[in-house]
Amino acid sequence: xxxxxxxxxxxxxxxxxxxxxxxxxxxxxxxxxxxxxxxxxxxxxxxxxxxxxxxxxxxxxxxxxxxxxxxxxxxxxxxxxxxxxxxxxxxxxxxxxxxxxxxxxxxxxxxxxxx
Numbered sequence: 001x002x003x004x005x006x007x008x009x010x011x012x013x014x015x016x017x018x019x020x021x022x023x024x025x026x027x028x029x030x031x032x033x034x035x036x037x038x039x040x041x042x043x044x045x046x047x048x049x050x051x052x053x054x055x056x057x058x059x060x061x062x063x064x065x066x067x068x069x070x071x072x073x074x075x076x077x078x079x080x081x082x083x084x085x086x087x088x089x090x091x092x093x094x095x096x097x098x099x100x101x102x103x104x105x106x107x108x109x110x111x112x113x114x115x
Contacts, residue, residue: 008055012089015082022076030080033073037065037084051092058085 019030045053062081069077069084089095 004059005052005055008058008085009089012058012082012086015079015084016086018076018079019083022079026076030073030076030083033069033071033077033080034084034087036068036072037081038088040065040068041084041088045088047091049092050094051089054085054089054092 019027019034022030041054041057044057062085065081065084066077069080073080
């Protein structure tokens with residue numbers, strides 16, 4: 001069963017918010033941890049993926065990403081993981097500024113639709 005994209009996006013955006021709101025010293029450590037998780041996401045999904053694939057990976061569990069984040073960010077690992085997924089979502093081939101592009105079989109791409 002596919003992980004609900006709307007739920008994933010909400011959690012990812014919340015993690016991004018928590019990273020942004022951290023104090024300067026903590027944010028520096030969190031940002032480095034986000035980069036570590038982003039590197040791992042790139043290795044797992046590659047450069048061509050759909051936003052639903054990213055949500056599915058998230059729904060399967062993020063223990064592997066928590067382990068990476070915890071090494072650098074400690075107890076804030078869940079915010080780091082969610083922020084990394086949020087940032088990586090922007091690289092999905094069907095992501096258009098917070099909206100998912102939808103392919104139409106007869107006419108190619110349709111205008112973006114909200115999640």
